[in-house]
Amino acid sequence: MRWKCPVCGKEFENFGFKEFSQCPKTTLFGNFKKKTVDGEFQIVNRLINKPVCSEECKKRNEDKYFVEEYKGNKIYCVYGVYLPYLECGDWYNSIEDIKEKIDNARMKE
Known part of the structure; x- marks a missing residue:
């Protein structure tokens, strides 16, 4: 093919x-x-x-969408919304929302 x-x-x-x-x-x-x-x-x-x-x-x-790394997690921005990873189905309106989600997930561990 x-x-x-x-x-x-x-x-x-x-x-x-x-x-x-x-x-x-x-x-x-x-x-x-x-x-x-x-x-x-x-x-x-x-x-x-x-x-x-x-x-x-x-x-x-992937570098086209990369914004920053936070506590070992890469954060991406696509179409003006933020993703904790490119395959993610959850979209966030701000980078602070993703950081909060990462912090909360680490607290559960």
């Missing part, structure tokens, strides 16, 4: 299951068409665990 890295655009002639399972993965943001189980297409704004060609491309993609 022919495949193109979504970060750098590098093309691969043969990209099969083996290559997919061994390559780094990241979360992509933007508007994407995704095929549903019914065979219809829907527009989504985030794709989780998408393959990229190298660790460098993964880092470059």
Whole structure:
């Protein structure tokens, strides 16, 4: 199967299951068409665990959204809202809200 890295655009002639399972993965943001189980297409704004060609491309993609590190947790900003990690389903309006959540989670440990 022919495949193109979504970060750098590098093309691969043969990209099969083996290559997919061994390559780094990241979360992509933007508007994407995704095929549903019914065979219809829907527009989504985030794709989780998408393959990229190298660790460098993964880092470059994640660095676009990185804001700061707080107590060992990386904080990201996407579309003006904050995430404690890129795959997170919880979005926060401010960086202080995430810091409070991190502090509260550590208290429970």
